[in-house]
Amino acid sequence: MLELDRLWKTYDTPKGPATIVKNFNLKLKEGEFATLIGHSGCGKSTVLMMVAGLSDLSQGNMILAGREASGPGPDRGIVFQSPCLLPWMTAFENVMLGANQVYYTASKAERRQMVEYYLTIVGLGDAMHKYPSELSQGMRQRVGIARAFVLQPKMLLLDEPFGMLDSLTRYELQEVLLELWRRNRITTLMVTHDVDEAIFLSDRVVMMTDGPEAEVGDILQIPFERPRNRKQIMEDPRYYELRERLITFLNDKSHIRPSRDPKFVPSPDMAAELATHAVNFPAAAA
Amino acid sequence: MMHLIQRFKLESILLPFCAILVCGLLWYSIAGKSIITEKIDDFGDKIKVTKRAGLSADLPTPVETWTASKLYIEQPFAKRGELDQGILRFTWMSLVLVVQGYFIALVIGTPIGFFLGLSKKFTIAFDPIIQVLRPVSPLAWLPLGMILFSGVKIVNGDGRTVFGASDAAALFTIAICAMWPTVMNTAVGVRAVPQDYLNVAKVLKLSKSKTLWKVLVPATLPYMFTGFRLSLGIAWLVIVAVEMLTGRPGIGGFLWQQYNANSYAHIILCILTIGVVGYVLDRLMSVVESRFKTA
Numbered sequence: 259m260l261e262l263d264r265l266w267k268t269y270d271t272p273k274g275p276a277t278i279v280k281n282f283n284l285k286l287k288e289g290e291f292a293t294l295i296g297h298s299g300c301g302k303s304t305v306l307m308m309v310a311g312l313s314d315l316s317q318g319n320m321i322l323a324g325r326e327a328s329g330p331g332p333d334r335g336i337v338f339q340s341p342c343l344l345p346w347m348t349a350f351e352n353v354m355l356g357a358n359q360v361y362y363t364a365s366k367a368e369r370r371q372m373v374e375y376y377l378t379i380v381g382l383g384d385a386m387h388k389y390p391s392e393l394s395q396g397m398r399q400r401v402g403i404a405r406a407f408v409l410q411p412k413m414l415l416l417d418e419p420f421g422m423l424d425s426l427t428r429y430e431l432q433e434v435l436l437e438l439w440r441r442n443r444i445t446t447l448m449v450t451h452d453v454d455e456a457i458f459l460s461d462r463v464v465m466m467t468d469g470p471e472a473e474v475g476d477i478l479q480i481p482f483e484r485p486r487n488r489k490q491i492m493e494d495p496r497y498y499e500l501r502e503r504l505i506t507f508l509n510d511k512s513h514i515r516p517s518r519d520p521k522f523v524p525s526p527d528m529a530a531e532l533a534t535h536a537v538n539f540p541a542a543a544a
Numbered sequence: 545m546m547h548l549i550q551r552f553k554l555e556s557i558l559l560p561f562c563a564i565l566v567c568g569l570l571w572y573s574i575a576g577k578s579i580i581t582e583k584i585d586d587f588g589d590k591i592k593v594t595k596r597a598g599l600s601a602d603l604p605t606p607v608e609t610w611t612a613s614k615l616y617i618e619q620p621f622a623k624r625g626e627l628d629q630g631i632l633r634f635t636w637m638s639l640v641l642v643v644q645g646y647f648i649a650l651v652i653g654t655p656i657g658f659f660l661g662l663s664k665k666f667t668i669a670f671d672p673i674i675q676v677l678r679p680v681s682p683l684a685w686l687p688l689g690m691i692l693f694s695g696v697k698i699v700n701g702d703g704r705t706v707f708g709a710s711d712a713a714a715l716f717t718i719a720i721c722a723m724w725p726t727v728m729n730t731a732v733g734v735r736a737v738p739q740d741y742l743n744v745a746k747v748l749k750l751s752k753s754k755t756l757w758k759v760l761v762p763a764t765l766p767y768m769f770t771g772f773r774l775s776l777g778i779a780w781l782v783i784v785a786v787e788m789l790t791g792r793p794g795i796g797g798f799l800w801q802q803y804n805a806n807s808y809a810h811i812i813l814c815i816l817t818i819g820v821v822g823y824v825l826d827r828l829m830s831v832v833e834s835r836f837k838t839a
Contacts (some may be wrong), residue, residue, distance in 0.1 A: 312743055342740040355758065359748045409748075438574040533762040 259308070259323060259445045260413060262288040263535070266317035267304050278304050280471040281517060282318070282466060283535045289443040295504065296466030296475075297512060303417055306468075309447060310336050310415050323412050331422040332360050335444075336404030337419040341398040343390040348349065349401045350386040353377060353408050360409050376404040379441075381435050396427035400434060407438050414439075416448035428452075429488070432459060440463045440485055453504045458491060462527070465507045467515050475516065476507055525539040568606050575608075576601035609793040612809035627794065627801055631817050638783050638794035645718025646779040648770060652719065653726035657771070658760070659760070660727065661734025678724045682717050682782040686789050690714030710790040722781045726772035733767025734760060765836045773829035780822045795821075 279301040286292050294302040307313035309320065311330035319434040320327050322334070330361055335356075343352045353373045361369050377386045380400040390398050397409040399419060419435070422430040432455060438445065451457055456463045460480055467475040478500060482491055491497050516522040524532055576598035585591050596602065604612065615622075615629075620632035659666045660674075693712035700706045741763055745755040787796030799814035 289607050306815075312745065312746060330743075332747065336743075336747050338740060338743070340740065342744050344741060344744065344759065344762070347758075356748050359750065444785070502786075 259288040259290070259446070260284075261321040262305075262309070262318070263321070265305065265315055265320065266306060267296060267308060267313070268316045269300070273277055279308075280473050282473060283531075284446065284474065285534050286445050289445055290353055290444050290462065291439065291446045291448070291460045292462045292464060293448045293450055293452070293458050293460040294350060294466055295508070296472065297468055297508065298371045298451060300469040300512075301472035302466050306415055306417050306447060306449045309413070310334055312336075313380070329530050332356065332409045334413045335409045335411035335416065336398070336415045337402045338405045339418040339421050340518060341395075341402035342480050343398055343401055345390050348387045348389055349377060349382055349393065349397075349404075350374075352390070352401055353405045356405050356497050357408050366378070372451075373404075373408060373482050374442045376408045376438075377401070378402045380436060394427075396423050396431060399423065399431060403431070403435060403438065407442065407444075410442070410446060414446040416446065416450075418449055418451070420452070421450070428455070433488075436457070436486065446485040453501055453508070456504065457497065458486065458488060463504060465504065465512070471515070473516065473517055474528070474531075475512060475529050478503060478525070479527045552790040560810045571603075571713065572605055574599040575603040575605040577605065591665050593793065594611075602808055609812045611730025612807065616810070616813060627796075627798075629793075631790060631795070634793065634798045635817060635821055637792075638787065641714060641792070641794065642718060642776075642779045642783050643714045645782075646722055646732045646776055647695060647738075648715060648719035649652040649722040649779065650726055651776055652766065653723035653771070653775070654730055656723075657727045657768075658734055658764075660731035661764075662760075667731070674724070674727065677720075680721075680723045682785045683789070685712055685717045685720055686786060689716035692716065710792065714786045714790055714792060718779050718782050722775040722779035725778065726768070726771035729771030729774070730764060733764035733771075737763040766833070769829075769833040769836050773826065773833055776825055776829050777822065780818070780825060784818060 262284045263284055265279060265317045266277065268277045269375070270276075274280065282305055284292070288444060304313060308315055309327075311328065311334065321338070326333075344355070347355065353376060354369065357373050361372065364372075373385075374386065377383065380403055382397060382400055385393060387395060387472040390401070392461060393401070399422075404417070408449065416435075420431050423431065427463055436459065446460075448456075448459065457480055463478040463480060465476040465478065468471050480500060482494070493498045514522065577598040579595050579597055581593050581595065583588055583593055595788060616631040620630040622630040623633060639798045647709055657668075660670065662692055690709055693709050693716065695706065696709050696712040697705055704796040740758050742755075745759045750758065782796065783798030784799065786792070786793045788800040791797060791800075795814055799818075802808075802810035802814070
């Protein structure tokens, strides 16, 4: 569905080019929910912005649904960290703005219905004609999620969508997101630094090494069945193993760069991913 | 609580009142006073001789100013002759001209501001010109306007000129002087549009015109209105100079003509009127401005 092949991102600085992301490879299957996790500033958002088309690729290819993707477009719905609603429009109008772009052939009533449908699912049925300034942070992000889903995009990109919310609201919105995603399994790439969020929401967690020159450090498959129930997952002993592995990576191993370390041994999940790429890793080759 | 509100209200009335009183006293103390002396002239008749004395002998006192101006204020819309009209009638004439010039300034200035804000190349190209033209005084623009529009002459049925070179020059001067705050503020506003909003436009692939009207213009409006308010202030500032030089009837023309006629009290009347009108215009604009600020 989405193929990221040897993505590089370099910026020109007065001291010469600085590499933010180095040789980033990842393949997402149709309907897969993948999460990028890593320390702040490691370049995970840069990867997401490149997939979104809001940041140019310095090198590499990106293939979305069998086509080379370039530039931003409504085939990739984005939920930003701050909801980025236009403050001079109501929640309804903000979502409508996207609907008008994608369903220009549909009648006005149909578009209206669609927008109302998504706003109702995210729980804003009664507040859809309010302005962003009248909504709480959590409600604004609900609008942001509805705006991304109404596009019915090929891909959903979430850039730390719940990072600015308190933990209670975050849990609520994670459920809202899963509910929407259950109805419409859009291939999703999310960026987060919340370990629990990553495990609860995704099928695979991609761990990124520290920047600069960030790359994929490890990959973890999340085996829980869907639809997921937070309580059940929390009670599952596997949950703590997964959590332990993610935290160990973030605390102790995120500085190890597979491409430079001849002794690097990929985990089974990462080896499975590497096998699908024609990339020579020192360890993979050995 | 009640006590606090009362004190605050009292202060906000009492303090300005005191300041006005102090200024009035200062004015009175430096103004000339009439000293009437009786004396016997060469023919043996008793005559009264009025002499003015004081720090600034020709400056009328506040009371003299009021007596001389009373007629103009009490009948603000009277027309006793071309050069002798009520003060608001003159003000109205000036306002009409200001509004026209101001409108031209906004229509030209806003798009220039948008180009400056949107295009780096445009900014690099035109910034030096703008920076050089911006501080030029209205007094300097007016003669150029006269030359530029020397051929302009619109004549009505009776053969009287309704719109001539001096009118065109006046509008030109107001417009070009008042334009800059709108240009600069709009440009700053466009540059300050959050990247987030532009990203939304990009992701949704909004067309250029949709991006402009749905994102850029609403996001820039608060800045634009700050520019509009400052521009109106300048337009009102320029009108006096323009009317003095062109001899157009209006508050500034009246001021100049009263100076030439030695009615100094009326000059003070004009200054106060110009000030009050300017203040009212600014207040009105800031009400409009604050309405857009909430967006």
